[in-house]
Structure formats: C-alpha cells, structure tokens
Amino acid sequence: EWQAIETGTGNTMYSGQVTLGTAPSYTLTDTTRGNHKTYNLNGGTSGTGTLFTNTTDVWGNGLPANKETAGADAHYGAALTWDYYKNVQGRSGIRGDGVGAYSRVHYGNAYVNAFWSDSCFCMTYGDGANNTKPLTSIDVAAHEMTHGVTSNTAGLQYSGESGGLNEATSDIFAAAVEFYANNANDPGDYLVGEKIDIRGNGTPLRYMDKPSKDGSSKDSWYSGLGGIDVHYSSGPANHFFYLLSEGSGTKTINGVTYDSPTSDGLPVTGIGRAKAELIWFKALTTKWGTTTNYAGARTGTVDVAKALYGATSPEVAAVENAWAAINVGS
Numbered sequence: 317e318w319q320a321i322e323t324g325t326g327n328t329m330y331s332g333q334v335t336l337g338t339a340p341s342y343t344l345t346d347t348t349r350g351n352h353k354t355y356n357l358n359g360g361t362s363g364t365g366t367l368f369t370n371t372t373d374v375w376g377n378g379l380p381a382n383k384e385t386a387g388a389d390a391h392y393g394a395a396l397t398w399d400y401y402k403n404v405q406g407r408s409g410i411r412g413d414g415v416g417a418y419s420r421v422h423y424g425n426a427y428v429n430a431f432w433s434d435s436c437f438c439m440t441y442g443d444g445a446n447n448t449k450p451l452t453s454i455d456v457a458a459h460e461m462t463h464g465v466t467s468n469t470a471g472l473q474y475s476g477e478s479g480g481l482n483e484a485t486s487d488i489f490a491a492a493v494e495f496y497a498n499n500a501n502d503p504g505d506y507l508v509g510e511k512i513d514i515r516g517n518g519t520p521l522r523y524m525d526k527p528s529k530d531g532s533s534k535d536s537w538y539s540g541l542g543g544i545d546v547h548y549s550s551g552p553a554n555h556f557f558y559l560l561s562e563g564s565g566t567k568t569i570n571g572v573t574y575d576s577p578t579s580d581g582l583p584v585t586g587i588g589r590a591k592a593e594l595i596w597f598k599a600l601t602t603k604w605g606t607t608t609n610y611a612g613a614r615t616g617t618v619d620v621a622k623a624l625y626g627a628t629s630p631e632v633a634a635v636e637n638a639w640a641a642i643n644v645g646s
C-alpha cells in the first residue's frame with residue numbers, strides 16, 4: 317500500500333513550532349517512522365479513543381486547553397525518539413523491526429503520569445494537575461518509549477536492582493533524546509521532567525548529576541538498593557551515566573550548572589555523552605538480561621567498552637572509575 321509522505325505544523329506546549337508527520341490528509345500518522353499514530357482518549361482510560369484528524373495541517377496552539385496541543389507534543393516526542401534510535405543507535409523502532417508504536421493523550425482526568433504498556437505496544441499520557449500540564453515533554457516521551465526498547469531487549473525486570481537499571485535506562489535515553497533534539501524551547505539537560513512541573517514548584521522530577529537532590533533517590537549503590545522504589549534505585553545508574561559522560565565536579569551545560577560528587581572521593585574524567593550512550597545501549601542490547609543487577613551492569617559495560625575501544629583505553633578506565641564512584645567495584 318502506498319502512502320504519501322506528508323508533514324504538517326505542530327504548535328506544541330513544550331517545544332515550540334515543530335514539523336509533524338500527518339499523512340494521510342490530515343491525521344497524526346507518521347509514515348516515515350513506522351506509521352506511528354497519535355490518538356485522543358479525550359478523558360477515557362481504555363481503547364484508542366480517536367485518531368487525531370484535522371481539516372487543516374496545523375495542530376494545536378501551544379496551550380493545553382486546545383486538545384491538539386498535547387497530541388502535537390506527544391507525536392513530536394515519538395518522532396524524535398524514533399530518529400534517535402535509528403540515526404544514533406542504528407535501531408529501527410522499539411522492536412528493531414521498523415514498526416511504529418502509537419501514543420494516546422488525554423488519559424483520564426488530571427492524571428499526573430505517563431506510561432508505556434507492552435500489551436498495547438503504546439505510550440499513554442495524562443494531562444497533569446488541573447489538566448494544564450500534560451506529561452508530553454520530549455524527555456517523558458523518550459523515557460516511556462525507552463521502556464518499550466528495554467522490554468524488547470534486555471527485558472530488565474521491573475523490581476529489585478534490575479528495576480532500577482530499567483528506570484535508569486529510560487532516564488538516560490530521555491536525556492540523550494533531549495540533547496539530540498537540539499530544540500531551542502527545551503535544550504538538552506541531565507534533568508528528568510523539568511518541563512512538566514510535576515511537583516508544582518518548578519523543580520525537576522530527577523537529577524542525574526546528584527540524584528539525591530530529589531530527596532529520595534540514591535547517589536550510590538548500597539546493599540539495600542534493590543529494596544527501594546525503582547524510580548529511586550535508578551539514581552546510582554543515572555549518576556554513573558552523568559559521571560561517565562561529563563566527569564565529576566562542577567560543569568555548566570546549556571545554562572544548567574551541575575555538581576557531581578563521587579562516593580570514593582576520587583575524580584572521574586568524562587568521555588562525552590556520545591560514547592557513554594553507545595556503551596549503555598550496547599550493554600542493554602547485547603550483554604544484559606532480565607535479572608541483571610548493578611554488578612552485572614558493570615561487567616557488561618566494561619566488556620562493551622573493551623570491545624569498542626580496547627582493554628587499555630581511557631574509555632575503559634573511565635567506565636571502571638565511574639562505577640567505582642557510585643560504589644560498584646570489580
């Protein structure tokens with residue numbers, strides 16, 4: 317079956333004016349990205365609701381009261397995440413088979429969450445507090461879509477230490493996609509959910525340079541880590557990724573100042589985000605399994621780095637130092 321490649325204009329809430337895949341005339345259907353579609357649940361909590369359909373090819377007005385706005389943000393976030401995995405990691409879609417997932421927005425009433433579901437192979441977004449802060453920012457979309465990638469690769473179980481690694485994988489690629497997007501309205505950062513104001517005081521949901529800044533996440537591994545919520549046991553792995561990318565200490569990137577400590581007090585020299593992303597992705601897709609814990613994550617990333625850069629490379633040393641800095645030793 318043949319379909320035209322067609323693009324329209326989205327006026328998003330978080331990312332300004334963007335280009336969206338909108339064929340056939342006019343629906344939120346991205347024919348260049350596995351036919352990813354975006355649906356309007358319109359307050360429902362099951363099924364697909366209705367495919368966003370329009371008489372013009374302009375979608376949303378940047379404000380949450382316009383129902384198309386959250387659709388435009390979600391559709392854009394899915395497109396960016398697709399492009400990141402395809403163009404940076406060489407993976408075509410969540411399953412690697414070129415087939416798109418779909419997104420559903422306006423789930424329930426004032427629902428303050430978003431989630432991936434393996435059973436529908438889809439992402440779902442609530443409208444946030446007072447239905448005014450839809451959870452459709454770039455990083456949240458990439459976080460949820462990455463749960464699909466993890467589920468179809470390592471399959472990290474969503475409990476214990478593997479659950480923390482699962483959550484961290486979503487936060488890591490959320491940051492990666494946000495940097496990749498290079499969107500002036502939402503510059504890349506090592507924060508998670510800084511746009512959606514889930515706490516109501518303007519602070520992000522999570523901080524990768526020093527996860528404990530959120531009041532609950534851990535900065536380093538300890539023997540009880542597997543017993544806490546996976547959104548907190550992700551902290552040490554998020555911290556590892558920040559340290560491996562940027563190094564320890566103070567650094568300002570895109571106007572955000574980070575200050576990353578190490579548990580052993582020794583400095584870590586970063587190898588840059590691109591290499592850190594590649595190492596994490598290759599470990600996820602070729603080394604880890606359902607019950608991988610922090611010790612196993614260390615072994616997998618060290619093995620990947622040795623294969624990519626050589627056993628005596630500075631990259632391998634940085635990987636080992638970054639794990640040591642979150643109290644995961646050899």
Ligand code: ASN
Nearest residue numbers: 429430431432459460463
């Ligand atoms: N938004 C949350 C997450 O992706 C939903 C959940 O707790 N699974 O982690």
Ligand code: ZN
Nearest residue numbers: 459463483486
């Ligand atoms: Zn998650």
